[in-house]
Amino acid sequence: MNTRRSIAIIAAALIASVSLGAAGASAAPPTATNATAVVHWNEVAANTLAAVPGPNGGAPPAYQINMAMTQGAVYDAVTAIGPKQYQPYVLKQRFGAKASIEAAVATAAYDVVHALVSTAPEIAPFPGRGGLLTTLDAQYAASVDAIAESSFKKQGIAAGHAAADAMLQARQGDGRFGPSQWVRDPRAGHWSPLLNAMGQEILDPTPWVGGVEPFLVESATQFRSAPPLALDSPEYAAEVNEVQMIGRATGSSRTEAQTYVAQWWQWAPILAWNEVARQLIVANELSAADSARLLAMQNLSGADALITCWADKYYYDFWRPWNAIPRADEDGNGGTTAEPGWTALLTAPYPDHPSGHNCNDGAHAAVLRMFFGDVVAGGFHMTSTSAALPAGAQRVRTFDTFSQPLSELIDARIWAGLHFRYADVEGQRLGVNVAQYGAAHYFQSVGH
Template identity: 75%
Template sequence: MNTRRSLSIVAVALIASVTVGGAGASAAPPTEADATAVSHWNQVAVATLSVIPGPDGGAPPAYQINMAMTQGAVYDAVNAIGPKRYQPYLVDRRFGTKASVEAAVATAAYEVLTSIVSTAPAIVPFPGRDGLLTALNDHYAAALDGVDDGPFERQGVAAGHAAAEAMLQAREGDGRFGPSQWVRNPAPGHWSPLLNATGQEILDPTPWAGGVEPFLIESTSQFRTDPPPALDSPEYAAEVNEVQQIGRATGSTRTAHQTYVAQWWQWAPITAWNEVARALIERNDLSAAGAARLLALQNLSGADATINCWNDKYFHDFWRPWNAITRAGEDGNPATTAEPGWTALITAPYPDLPSGHNCLDAAHVAVLRMFFGDAIAGGFQMTSASTFLPPEAEKVRMFDTFSQPLAELIEARIWAGLHFRFADVQGQLLGENVAQYGAAHYFQPVGR
């Protein structure tokens, strides 16, 4: 998906529409809106959705699904104004060429975000709800204050409202906050939750994510990952022994740098890659239409990668390293050794296969590569929000290519003791497959 080619198609379509409309040889095509409003509301969405309590919709799987709803609506709102540039997602209505893109973006994002925050179930206390709604009201009022009053503002608001309404209606009864996908199985090879200090099981805050209706792919299991190696196989023993030595909390063979990297990556991929996208949108001077398309494909692909990933997690129900290593005497493999009391550097409350972080990162990166290529001139910056890092640790890192963080992430999850290598590799394959499918079937350029 070449951004320059896409923008050139848009320009040709705009010029053609003026000529066919009989405006005369002296008429110029309308100036495309820039991406300022699209990027701003993406940042507002990230900041808003990331602070919802985990079980109420703020954990990474739900967070990514909520981002998809927001960015899908923003895309439709922008795409509905003026000549049709790309295939619509849900809204096929057209609004005037001079309708305010800023008002459309603000309205679409505001209405979706307000609905998500307002309707989030208080599974755990949500004391910040009213503050988030107030902040959204303030952002929206400021956005409309920056648009001249009149018919073009009203047309933009109408476009944004149509997009938000279509998205919210489409997602009614979509499986969010539905039943848990987990079926308890005490047999060797199956996941079992850790216990907290009071002896209670530490469970997935979003065990329903694998049952949510996808945005782009055809089913929740369309890209089913390969099963893990057989417990009695040499391949399985090699993976267990690798994590047992390097992923342990104490006495590990990790270097100090590997420990740092493992801790650095313990933050939401949604936050990370939307930040990178905004920086590259600005650096490459994308239009509002181009930016909305990028962020929609990126976040809807991320949501579907999450959905398929969580469906796979509970389908395979494969045990984590801390289950496998402490119970190695039950796996029937002479090449593994049980180690009671073994603990990982970092833990997570759901099954191993596939790696959720790798599913999401690979989907986001696949889309960013489509627009900008793998090697980025001048590199790109990522700022970790990990709470596992010591206060003095460097939060900001630079990468030259998208291949670098993906390769590092596979290792980082092993260094952390979180995953077996096959779970990381399968996660990245799933995310890539979802993004490629989404790009092939949605948001394609239209017209001449």
């Protein structure tokens, strides 16, 4: 499957998501309540949860689950106040029409994030936990202290507590930090971990994610990706040969620009896509209700995309290029050639199929398209936090459409030697499918 065909598949799927959004997920006209608190606490939550060590819940799939819990609670807190615009997620209780939305937002976000950080299991050392919580406490105090004392402030705080409590209760026993989903299989076609300098296996810090109860979809298998290409097929041989040449660490046919793009994309997409959402909320002057809805749709869809993706990764257990290329004489395919010692530009500690980055980006971008369309007037910027970028490299880039970063990401993961092309394409398709389902079944306008 060539690049143009890959992009066409994803574009068609995303166009479908736009149609769905127009029917059931478009933003309502702004109300008098602006989105300042929603935007601020999204940024606080994103930055705080990103600081949790990977095995303790800070690795991208677990981090996205934590953001989903936070934004779902914020959505419920806002939705519970004033005229009922949208169906709640888990909170059924209603609060006074004049309750402070700012207090509700701050309290809901603070309660969930504080609970997640304070109860995160210390699988890896977490010396910064105390400082992180102290900073979070100060941020919450600053938010609520800025609101004039009144019964409306108290009602807003009560709404926030209720929304957070409902979310935390709903996620009890949901499979977080459960058993690993990986079953070791030495046969050709199956993933095996790389070794570190001390000869130890480099393993997934959150191998339990595929066993977590989804937020929106019915099960982690509802939108299972198509299986990897057959090892003996000509399509598989073409994909191996592509990544073998361009994805290698040394002697690659990559251009300097392609190397930069591959390195630029080596970061957790949760931070970047929430940043994009905040930009567009401000630029389009969305109300608090519509902003909370957008961020909930985005992050709950993103979480379900990664839960589904991780379930698929360990279901298929498909090998990475650095497994497949040195062992190509075991794949039964005359179109591939074994190259002992082949290494990729970048690596990751879990199976290939489907691409986790593409699953997550596909879901986030699909929701953003539902609200804003594909072409964004004035564009939007994305900031890479990649540790793979050399010092002084440009980190902030601007895009005019959501199609641009999505099509680039498919190629970037191949240029990095991280994935076969089909894993990228299927990842984005999975993300779009999950986001479409979420928009069709949750967050509906009252009376829809």
